Amino acid sequence: xxxxxxxxxxxxxxxxxxxxxxxxxxxxxxxxxxxxxxxxxxxxxxxxxxxxxxxxxxxxxxxxxxxxxxxxxxxxxxxxxxxxxxxxxxxxxxxxxxxxxxxxxxxxxxxxxxxxxxxxxxxxxxxxxxxxxxxxxxxxxxxxxxxxxxxxxxxxxxxxxxxxxxxxxxxxxxxxxxxxxxxxxxxxxxxxxxxxxxxxxxxxxxxxxxxxxxxxxxxxxxxxxxxxxxxxxxxxxxxxxxxxxxxxxxxxxxxxxxxxxxxxxxxxxxxxxxxxxxxxxxxxxxxxxxxxxxxxxxxxxxxxxx
Amino acid sequence: xxxxxxxxxxxxxxxxxxxxxxxxxxxxxxxxxxxxxxxxxxxxxxxxxxxxxxxxxxxxxxxxxxxxxxxxxxxxxxxxxxxxxxxxxxxxxxxxxxxxxxxxxxxxxxxxxxxxxxxxxxxxxxxxxxxxxxxxxxxxxxxxxxxxxxxxxxxxxxxxxxxxxxxxxxxxxxxxxxxxxxxxxxxxxxxxxxxxxxxxxxxxxxxxxxxxxxxxxxxxxxxxxxxxxxxxxxxxxxxxxxxxxxxxxxxxxxxxxxxxxxxxxxxxxxxxxxxxxxxxxxxxxxxxxxxxxxxxxxxxxxxxxx
Numbered sequence: 001x002x003x004x005x006x007x008x009x010x011x012x013x014x015x016x017x018x019x020x021x022x023x024x025x026x027x028x029x030x031x032x033x034x035x036x037x038x039x040x041x042x043x044x045x046x047x048x049x050x051x052x053x054x055x056x057x058x059x060x061x062x063x064x065x066x067x068x069x070x071x072x073x074x075x076x077x078x079x080x081x082x083x084x085x086x087x088x089x090x091x092x093x094x095x096x097x098x099x100x101x102x103x104x105x106x107x108x109x110x111x112x113x114x115x116x117x118x119x120x121x122x123x124x125x126x127x128x129x130x131x132x133x134x135x136x137x138x139x140x141x142x143x144x145x146x147x148x149x150x151x152x153x154x155x156x157x158x159x160x161x162x163x164x165x166x167x168x169x170x171x172x173x174x175x176x177x178x179x180x181x182x183x184x185x186x187x188x189x190x191x192x193x194x195x196x197x198x199x200x201x202x203x204x205x206x207x208x209x210x211x212x213x214x215x216x217x218x219x220x221x222x223x224x225x226x227x228x229x230x231x232x233x234x235x236x237x238x239x240x241x242x243x244x245x246x247x248x249x250x251x252x253x254x255x256x257x258x259x260x261x262x263x264x265x266x267x268x269x270x271x272x273x274x275x276x277x278x279x280x281x282x283x284x285x286x287x288x289x290x291x292x293x294x295x296x297x298x299x300x301x302x303x304x305x306x
Numbered sequence: 307x308x309x310x311x312x313x314x315x316x317x318x319x320x321x322x323x324x325x326x327x328x329x330x331x332x333x334x335x336x337x338x339x340x341x342x343x344x345x346x347x348x349x350x351x352x353x354x355x356x357x358x359x360x361x362x363x364x365x366x367x368x369x370x371x372x373x374x375x376x377x378x379x380x381x382x383x384x385x386x387x388x389x390x391x392x393x394x395x396x397x398x399x400x401x402x403x404x405x406x407x408x409x410x411x412x413x414x415x416x417x418x419x420x421x422x423x424x425x426x427x428x429x430x431x432x433x434x435x436x437x438x439x440x441x442x443x444x445x446x447x448x449x450x451x452x453x454x455x456x457x458x459x460x461x462x463x464x465x466x467x468x469x470x471x472x473x474x475x476x477x478x479x480x481x482x483x484x485x486x487x488x489x490x491x492x493x494x495x496x497x498x499x500x501x502x503x504x505x506x507x508x509x510x511x512x513x514x515x516x517x518x519x520x521x522x523x524x525x526x527x528x529x530x531x532x533x534x535x536x537x538x539x540x541x542x543x544x545x546x547x548x549x550x551x552x553x554x555x556x557x558x559x560x561x562x563x564x565x566x567x568x569x570x571x572x573x574x575x576x577x578x579x580x581x582x583x584x585x586x587x588x589x590x591x592x593x594x595x596x597x598x599x600x601x602x603x604x605x606x607x608x609x610x611x612x
Contacts, residue, residue, distance in 0.1 A: 104506055104507070127517075127520045128520065139516070139520045141513075141517070143508075162519055162520075164512075164515060164516040166508055166509070166512045167508050167512055170506075170507065171508040171509075171513075172516075174502070174503055174506040174508040174513060175503070175512075175513045175516045177502060178500075178502050178508075179520065179521070179522050181498050181499045182496055182517065182522040183495075183522055185491045185492065185495020185568070186492050186495055186522070186524060189489075189492055189494075189495070189568055190488055190491075192488075192567075192568050193487045193488040194484070195564055195566070196480070196555055196558060196559055196564065196566060196569075197480055197481070199558065199562035199564040200410055200476075200480040200483065200559075200562065201410070201477070202472055202477040202481065202484075206472045206473055206477070206481075207477075207480060207481045209470060209472075210470040210478075210481045210485075211433075211445070211481055211484060211485040211488065213445060213468055214445045214468075215433060215489050215526065215529075216485050216488040217524060217525040218523060218524035218526075219520065219521050219524065220521065220524075221488070223521075237521075249502055252502060252506040253506075257505075257600070257601055258501055258601070258602075260502060260596075260600075261498075261575075261599075262495055262568060262572075263502075265567055269567075290566075293564070293565045293567075294559070294562070294563070294565065294566075296564075
């Protein structure tokens with residue numbers, strides 16, 4: 001339940017935003033929604049939400065506004081568009097929480113603009129996927145002042161199970177980018193390991209069993225090696241979205257003069273997979289590219305019991 | 307304790323072989339040792355071992371012979387040298403267990419030669435380091451026939467906590483090579499993630515805390531991120547040994563026409579670190595190369611509390 005119902009606005013009702021808005025409604029808050037495709041917003045009226053015709057209209061009268069859109073330009077548009085942007089409707093003392101995964105630099109500049117009109121800002125990208133959004137078990141990586149974070153926390157606790165403040169504005173986005181870099185290499189490494197096992201005449205599934213309790217142990221191995229063994233990559237975290245996040249990571253690195261060779265290698269492999277139509281599959285489909293480069297035909301690895 | 311004391315021989319008393327030999331002696335077996343540097347073998351006489359003057363002499367009368375040496379040519383020499391090799395002393399019906407990490411192809415050819423004289427063979431490379439050898443908690447990845455594995459198992463259970471048969475002869479070595487490929491990428495990915503965090507203006511330690519429970523979770527993150535944060539890499543698993551194992555992995559891949567781009571990338575980074583004198587440090591020193599390429603000065607990451 002809740003101490004006091006708040007006036008909330010939610011912009012973006014996609015695979016992540018929709019379940020998050022439902023969780024806020026369930027907790028008894030008053031929620032106004034806006035979605036680019038209006039039909040989706042209408043569904044929320046049945047759940048008790050109000051529909052707004054623009055981000056600006058959604059922002060009027062709200063205490064906290066949550067954003068869940070796809071990419072950096074989308075966040076800029078919904079917040080700062082000169083005619084329809086939420087900034088035009090936000091009152092002094094209100095707070096924006098951006099759960100989208102976007103560039104840290106743009107995040108800092110948007111927050112600075114909103115600060116001029118007395119609006120607080122917390123970047124709060126999430127991981128855990130649509131299932132985590134549904135069950136409110138997301139991990140949420142936050143950037144913002146201590147004060148803004150303290151105001152955001154009761155709302156974020158309705159959406160996720162692990163809400164961590166990493167540092168000032170932008171640091172949540174940095175943490176998300178780092179997360180995507182770390183998993184990029186872990187997926188690629190696992191894929192190369194399985195291809196090596198098969199190339200060298202061993203059963204990849206048996207090899208995994210032998211190494212999975214030691215230094216090779218990882219979330220990726222425990223949760224996605226099965227996809228790679230079966231050569232089937234049902235929707236989990238979409239490759240196309242991970243590629244977008246790597247673009248953000250590589251942009252940050254380049255701006256700082258840092259070379260991230262492994263991240264670039266995986267980004268290039270993902271580009272090839274996107275070109276061959278694998279963007280909507282789980283990112284463990286990286287294994288397909290490694291297999292192809294090793295001349296291993298498609299299909300489950302030989303002698304794999306699944 | 308033991309059902310019946312066996313006649314064992316142990317060749318190689320290095321950082322791994324010495325504690326393994328001690329564990330066999332402790333269990334009450336009769337152990338003959340040989341080490342290239344004889345002084346080390348003499349220490350074992352005090353513990354009840356017999357010292358032999360050559361692998362051949364060590365092999366005479368033994369039921370099971372364990373090998374723990376550094377690299378592929380070393381195993382070939384101690385087993386197959388035309389004058390001093392253990393093969394000349396091994397009786398029909400005896401068994402060789404090779405705990406060294408060497409090439410799977412050479413392993414198969416040595417095993418085939420020994421099979422001609424009725425000697426069994428199990429390749430049993432380990433992971434877990436000197437500490438795991440001391441405490442008998444090693445993970446042991448085995449290749450060999452079901453029969454040979456069954457004979458090796460009571461001995462291997464005295465040395466490790468997780469003994470798995472992966473497949474026929476050579477498959478233990480393949481599993482070890484796969485393990486080294488998977489950890490190679492996981493270390494490099496973590497290093498790039500930390501460098502990105504610092505480059506993008508966040509506290510790497512705080513970022514790690516935010517991402518460590520999700521999809522980025524790994525043994526490497528849990529156990530070696532601290533080294534990277536402190537920029538200190540005390541001996542754990544030596545970089546030079548990991549580079550040797552990647553050579554084996556890349557050799558297998560090349561023989562099968564498989565391209566492993568991430569593995570090659572890490573091998574090249576390790577070559578640069580070896581050239582600059584970091585071969586004896588823990589392999590998490592990979593982070594030093596990534597930092598250098600990002601122009602981050604040596605020392606703990608800024609604002610890291612350690």
